[in-house]
Amino acid sequence: MTDQELKDNVIKYRKLFPLLSQDIAYLDNAATTQKPVAVLDAMKAYYEEDNANPFRGVYDLSERATERYEEARAKTAAFINASTPEEIVFVRNATEALNLLAYSWCEDNISEGDEIVVSVMEHHSDFLPWKYMAEKKNAKLVKLEPDETGAVTDEALDKCLSDKTKLVAITQVSNVLGRVNDIKHIAEKVHAAGALISVDGAQSVPHMKVDVRDMDADFLSFSGHKMYGPMGIGALYAKKKHLEKLRPFMYGGEMIATVHWDRVTYAEIPHKFEAGTVNVGGAVGLSAAIDFINEVGWDIMEKQEEKLTLKAVNGIKEINGIRLIGSDRPEDHKGIVTFMVDDVHPHDVADIMGRAGVCVRAGHHCAQPLMDHLGVKSTCRASFAFYNTEEEVDKFLTELSKVRGLMGYGF
Amino acid sequence: MDFKTFYNEVVTDHNMHPLHKHAIENPDFEMEGVNPSCGDEITLQLKVKDGVITEGGFVGDGCAISQASADIMIDMVIGKKTEEALHLADLFIRMIKSEASPEEIDELQEAGALADISHMPARVKCAVLGWHTLDEMIGKKD
Numbered sequence A: 001m002t003d004q005e006l007k008d009n010v011i012k013y014r015k016l017f018p019l020l021s022q023d024i025a026y027l028d029n030a031a032t033t034q035k036p037v038a039v040l041d042a043m044k045a046y047y048e049e050d051n052a053n054p055f056r057g058v059y060d061l062s063e064r065a066t067e068r069y070e071e072a073r074a075k076t077a078a079f080i081n082a083s084t085p086e087e088i089v090f091v092r093n094a095t096e097a098l099n100l101l102a103y104s105w106c107e108d109n110i111s112e113g114d115e116i117v118v119s120v121m122e123h124h125s126d127f128l129p130w131k132y133m134a135e136k137k138n139a140k141l142v143k144l145e146p147d148e149t150g151a152v153t154d155e156a157l158d159k160c161l162s163d164k165t166k167l168v169a170i171t172q173v174s175n176v177l178g179r180v181n182d183i184k185h186i187a188e189k190v191h192a193a194g195a196l197i198s199v200d201g202a203q204s205v206p207h208m209k210v211d212v213r214d215m216d217a218d219f220l221s222f223s224g225h226k227m228y229g230p231m232g233i234g235a236l237y238a239k240k241k242h243l244e245k246l247r248p249f250m251y252g253g254e255m256i257a258t259v260h261w262d263r264v265t266y267a268e269i270p271h272k273f274e275a276g277t278v279n280v281g282g283a284v285g286l287s288a289a290i291d292f293i294n295e296v297g298w299d300i301m302e303k304q305e306e307k308l309t310l311k312a313v314n315g316i317k318e319i320n321g322i323r324l325i326g327s328d329r330p331e332d333h334k335g336i337v338t339f340m341v342d343d344v345h346p347h348d349v350a351d352i353m354g355r356a357g358v359c360v361r362a363g364h365h366c367a368q369p370l371m372d373h374l375g376v377k378s379t380c381r382a383s384f385a386f387y388n389t390e391e392e393v394d395k396f397l398t399e400l401s402k403v404r405g406l407m408g409y410g411f
Numbered sequence B: 001m002d003f004k005t006f007y008n009e010v011v012t013d014h015n016m017h018p019l020h021k022h023a024i025e026n027p028d029f030e031m032e033g034v035n036p037s038c039g040d041e042i043t044l045q046l047k048v049k050d051g052v053i054t055e056g057g058f059v060g061d062g063c064a065i066s067q068a069s070a071d072i073m074i075d076m077v078i079g080k081k082t083e084e085a086l087h088l089a090d091l092f093i094r095m096i097k098s099e100a101s102p103e104e105i106d107e108l109q110e111a112g113a114l115a116d117i118s119h120m121p122a123r124v125k126c127a128v129l130g131w132h133t134l135d136e137m138i139g140k141k142d
């Protein structure tokens, strides 16, 4: 693909996002992405044509709703190369997936003295559930620390693994450092130590081919809204053999086989984990988002995101008074560039840039243990999606270079 | 809104060269204020003699708005009776809610420079952090 072809493709697909017609540079894609019209249309069509409570009715409409939902499950399974659709449990978001897993799995698999390894770069959603369950079970939470570039070295991992390790929770892409962890390699080591690996895919699944079988992940959690899908739908992938042994997380309608006053049997997987009326509209939207990603293709998406990241990282290095967080090599940032402006608080930076029409994030990015580890309180972050343009990165750099001056500091 | 009216000279000046951003010795009052959503934090300290604020200082970390606002506040309340300081806190908080009259904003002198923040919901908490903390600290203890 030539550079011009890439540009043309980006322009072509960008046009399919209604919100992006606004005159802003939206660079907070790690928080949530915008939605293409195909996703919005699919959801509208579902509610206009097929909506009923799935699984409950025997009439045709309810069956259609069930079909739409199960099609979405199959599509999601195929997208991450799961062995079967049953390995996908629909949830609201990555946070719910991680809570489901931590609560249900630790309940039966963690006892006093066991160890759960959690990396210090985890999002609060992949830290607090494990911390809570470890405390509840008198188990130990072991801190896995990446090096200053965000890489998890073999030494660091080996130090954390022991015969007491039961599970390792780690993100595939850090939402602050942007570094990609080699899950396949880490999983091999974790399995060799006799433990399981839970992967937070919230920032990886939207931006790269994730193959759960190739990397041999036991569990993978992700959110639809960060991958061009709607808010309110996400997934927990679990290997079938684990899912079959996992106890339910929420109890209620639809997750049962039979219920009597003194005797209850639960539904088959994955329904056992989907209590109550499910989010068919959201699943349909996620399914359309996956179709959309497949249509654009990883080649275009990854090339464009790499190009934008390269430009942003190199540009930031040229501006006085800006410090990059994490690796200073552009290729170590999967579309996520976090930085600090000397003397200027990140909230002021984000506010000033926001006034100029550049949306960047400021704060601890729900990763306070990582902030502590890095010795900072908060930072600014720009995060790209393939629909962002080089012009937007230019605008970002131009506005960023003005910030210190506007706050009264020399350049 | 125009950048100038918001991050104006009063704000950038107090942020860059705060007059009172330091701990004071043996404070009579001390209280910590935080904005959990954005992480702004200040610890406010005052010395009060015969109902008059004689000394004040703060330490903290946060955005320019929160730090400048706290600095301006301390500058204003030193030498004032605690009731007067509470009255100013009330005026300031009402100004930020767009409920203060032009005369009342005048009364706030330098702190009036933050009036435009009332149009910025995301920054309101930063501007009132110091004043809220002051209000809680000396309003409580009578």
Ligand SMILES: Cc1ncc(COP(=O)(O)O)c(C=O)c1O
Pocket (backbone or CB within 6 Å): A030, A031, A093, A094, A095, A096, A123, A125, A126, A171, A173, A174, A175, A200, A202, A203, A223, A366
């Ligand atoms: C790495 C990572 N994990 C988990 C989450 C939580 O995602 P959600 O808020 O959609 O549950 C996020 C998003 O903020 C994230 O970046």
